[in-house]
Amino acid sequence: MPQTIHHAAVRRVLEAARRKGVELEVTAFDESTHTAEEAARAVGAELGQIVKSLVFVVATAGDELEPILCLVSGPNRVDLARLAAVLGRTDVRRATAKEANDLTGFVIGGIPPFGHARRVRVVMDPDLGRFPIVWAAAGLPTAVFPVAPAVLRMLADANVAPIAEERRQADIQAAS
Numbered sequence: 001m002p003q004t005i006h007h008a009a010v011r012r013v014l015e016a017a018r019r020k021g022v023e024l025e026v027t028a029f030d031e032s033t034h035t036a037e038e039a040a041r042a043v044g045a046e047l048g049q050i051v052k053s054l055v056f057v058v059a060t061a062g063d064e065l066e067p068i069l070c071l072v073s074g075p076n077r078v079d080l081a082r083l084a085a086v087l088g089r090t091d092v093r094r095a096t097a098k099e100a101n102d103l104t105g106f107v108i109g110g111i112p113p114f115g116h117a118r119r120v121r122v123v124m125d126p127d128l129g130r131f132p133i134v135w136a137a138a139g140l141p142t143a144v145f146p147v148a149p150a151v152l153r154m155l156a157d158a159n160v161a162p163i164a165e166e167r168r169q170a171d172i173q174a175a176s
Contacts, residue, residue: 009139016115034109036074050074051136076164109141124158
């Protein structure tokens, strides 16, 4: 059952969107929308319309970690070699849950595409552009918002690039 939410994490997302002139409508659910499958079920959308916000890291010159946020369509998985090519780096790896939280200020399952604790480089899966509306996490594992992919790209200041693994035809048919 959807409900209104006033959590600080959600307010950060809403305020970040407002600064760019966009009003978002966040919906919170009693049940988790932590996984793409759960989110799709909760909002009544196709799995491909769910934006997975996945955090990767590369090392900086000062031996700190720089976060890279990948916005990926629900059924897709990030291909590390493709992501490394897009970034021009070979040392990219998936962030741990603690690193993701420390670097973005949000917990896994609720990481939004924007509104992070620090500036985050964002790469967006072009498959999200196949849909008129996609659904993204709004700062909590139970809160989501609908948005047009072009608006999402603008809000996240995302670079659109092919970062998903190639999917076999059998996998595509099974996901449909």
